Amino acid sequence: MKQLTFAAATLGLALTAGMAAAQDCPENLPTIEPGKLTMSINATLPPRQYLDANGELQGLHPDLGNEIARRLCLEPVYANVGFEVQIPGLASKRWDMVNTGMYYNPDRAKIMRMVPYVVNALAIVVERGNPMGVTGYEDLAGEPVGTEISGFADNLIREINAAQVEAGMESMDIQAFNTFGDAFAALGAGQVKAVFGPDATAAYLAERGAFEVGASGLNPGLPSSFGFDGETGEELAEAVAQVLRDMVEDGTYNEMMSAYGATQIQHWSDYEGDIKIYYNPE
Numbered sequence: 001m002k003q004l005t006f007a008a009a010t011l012g013l014a015l016t017a018g019m020a021a022a023q024d025c026p027e028n029l030p031t032i033e034p035g036k037l038t039m040s041i042n043a044t045l046p047p048r049q050y051l052d053a054n055g056e057l058q059g060l061h062p063d064l065g066n067e068i069a070r071r072l073c074l075e076p077v078y079a080n081v082g083f084e085v086q087i088p089g090l091a092s093k094r095w096d097m098v099n100t101g102m103y104y105n106p107d108r109a110k111i112m113r114m115v116p117y118v119v120n121a122l123a124i125v126v127e128r129g130n131p132m133g134v135t136g137y138e139d140l141a142g143e144p145v146g147t148e149i150s151g152f153a154d155n156l157i158r159e160i161n162a163a164q165v166e167a168g169m170e171s172m173d174i175q176a177f178n179t180f181g182d183a184f185a186a187l188g189a190g191q192v193k194a195v196f197g198p199d200a201t202a203a204y205l206a207e208r209g210a211f212e213v214g215a216s217g218l219n220p221g222l223p224s225s226f227g228f229d230g231e232t233g234e235e236l237a238e239a240v241a242q243v244l245r246d247m248v249e250d251g252t253y254n255e256m257m258s259a260y261g262a263t264q265i266q267h268w269s270d271y272e273g274d275i276k277i278y279y280n281p282e
Contacts, residue, residue, distance in 0.1 A: 025072065025073035026072055026073075026239050029072060029074070029235065029236055029239055030232070030235055030236060031074065031096045031236065032093050032094075032095065032096055033077070035074060035075060036074055036075045036076075036077050037065070037068070037069040037072060037074040037075070037076055037077065037096055037097065038077045038078075038079060038094075038095040038096050038097070039065050039076065039077070039078050039079070039095055039096065039097045039098070039099040040078075040079045040081055040085075040086040040089055040094070040095045040097070040098050040099065040100060041057070041061060041062065041065075041078050041079070041080055041081075041099050041100045042080070042081065042082060042083050042086070042100045042179060043057055043059075043062075043078075043080050044179040044180050044181035044182075045059075045101065045180055045181075045197075045198060045200075045201045046058075046059065046201060046204045046205070047059055047060065047200060047201070047204045047260055048060045048061050048101050048198065048200055048201065048260070049061040049062060049100065049101065051080075057078055057080070059260075060118075060256065060257075060259075060260040060262060061099050061100065061101055062076075062078065062099075063256055064099070064117070064256060065078070065097075065099045067243075067247065067252065067256070068240055068243045068244070071243045071246065071247075072239060072240075072243060078099075079094065079095050082178050082179065083100060083102075083148065083149070083150060083151055083179075084149060084150050084178075086098045086100060086102070086227075087108075087111070087112060087227065090112060090227065090228065090229040090233070091229055091231075096228070096233075096236060097226055097227065097228055097233075097236065097240065098112075098226065098227035098228075099226055101118075101120070101198070101224040102114075102224060102225055102226075102227050103120070103151070103152035103222050103223070103224060103225070104116045104222070104223045104224070104225040104278065105152070106278075106280065108227075109278040109279055109280050110230075110280055110281055110282050111230050111281070112227050112228060112229060112230045112233070112279070113227070113228040113229070113230055113233045113234065113237040113277050113278070113279040114225040114226070114227055114228075114277070114278045114279070115225055115226040115227075115228075115237060115240060115241050115244065115275065115276070115277055115278075116223035116224065116225045116265055116268065116275075116276070116278070117223070117224060117225065117226065117244060117265050117275070118223060118224050118257065118262050118263065118264065118265055119220070119221060119222070119223050119224075119262075119263040119264070119265060119267050119268050120198060120199070120200070120220075120222050120223065120224055120263075121198075121199045121216065121217045121218060121219060121220040121221075121222070121263075122153055122156070122196065122197065122198060122199055122216075122218040122219050122222075123196075123197065123198070123199035123201075123202035123203075123213055123214075123215060123216040123217070123218060124136075124137075124140070124194050124195070124196055124202075124213070124214040124215045124216075124218070125184070125187065125194060125195045125196075125197065125201075125202045125205065125206070125211045125212070125213055125214065126187075126193065126194045126211065126212055126213075126214040127187065127190075127193070127211065127212065128209070128210070128211055128212050129212060130212045130214055132193060132194075132214075134194060134214030134215065135214060135215055136215050137157075137160050137164065137215075138164065138169065139214070140161075140172050140193075140194055141164055141169040141170045141171070141172060142169075142170035142171070142172070142173075143172060143173065143192075143193045143194065144172075144173040144175055144191065144192040144193055144194075145157060145172045145173065145174050145175065145192055145193065145194050145195070145196055146175050146176075146177055146183035146184075146186050146187060146191070146192035146194070146195045146196070147174065147175075147176055147177070147180075147183055147195065147196045147197060148176065148177060148178070148179055148180045148183060148197065149176035149177060149178060150176070152222065153196050153197050153198075154174075154176050156196075156219065157172070157174060157196045158174060161174060175191070175192055180195070180197050180198070180201065183195045183197065184205065184210075184211070187211060188210070188211075194214065195211075199213075199216045199217060199218070200260070200261070200262070202216055203216070221267075221268060221269050223265060223268050225278075226240060228240075230279060230281055234279075237277050237279075238277065241275050241276070241277050244275045245274065245275045248275065
């Protein structure tokens with residue numbers, strides 16, 4: 001597991017609003033290491049979370065994590081690990097918080113506390129020039145398609161494929177990789193013909209000429225969330241949610257979302273006018 005620690009809060013963003021917030025530090029927050037906020041992340045999804053050429057963590061998610069830690073008067077520490085270990089790692093006290101763009105859904109909110117903060121959509125990324133003419137899911141019938149294992153995109157593409165097969169179409173050959181980075185590498189090597197994943201990443205890669213977006217804006221309205229342990233994470237989840245509320249109020253949230261072209265949580269269809277914590281244990 002790679003540990004990444006950052007003393008600076010902004011990573012290059014000019015975040016001037018709300019600087020006084022750090023003066024009011026919550027006391028005795030229950031973190032696994034005193035004075036530090038340890039967050040899991042899977043740094044394979046530019047521009048949301050990735051390692052630059054110097055091996056430094058960049059993107060919207062670490063920028064948010066750093067600002068949250070600053071306002072809580074904690075040092076941000078990152079564990080760069082695969083998504084499949086991140087939820088179990090909360091319960092085993094490997095980290096305090098999942099900060100990897102994890103999709104909110106009601107089933108996850110039964111086992112963990114979730115704080116939605118940004119709205120997402122999905123995309124189909126294809127080879128440069130889009131030789132198959134992909135414009136939607138139907139064009140993937142019979143083709144090898146890559147995605148990241150165990151995530152929302154993986155589950156969704158399998159549901160879509162099952163429905164298409166039931167309708168008489170040929171099955172996709174769905175290949176789930178450990179990371180989206182591995183999936184895109186497979187696309188570049190010709191192992192798969194398309195990758196199903198976040199549209200922000202698709203646009204980032206397309207702008208750099210590596211691949212092309214066949215279809216984007218798919219299944220919009222799905223929020224990414226910070227995640228906390230269900231049984232023990234109540235106090236920390238509330239502290240982070242309050243920081244987000246403060247960031248919305250003082251304009252820092254809008255500044256950060258705008259810098260990355262991200263859709264603010266206020267546009268989520270289930271948004272009720274405030275940053276909320278979702279936890280509904282059975």
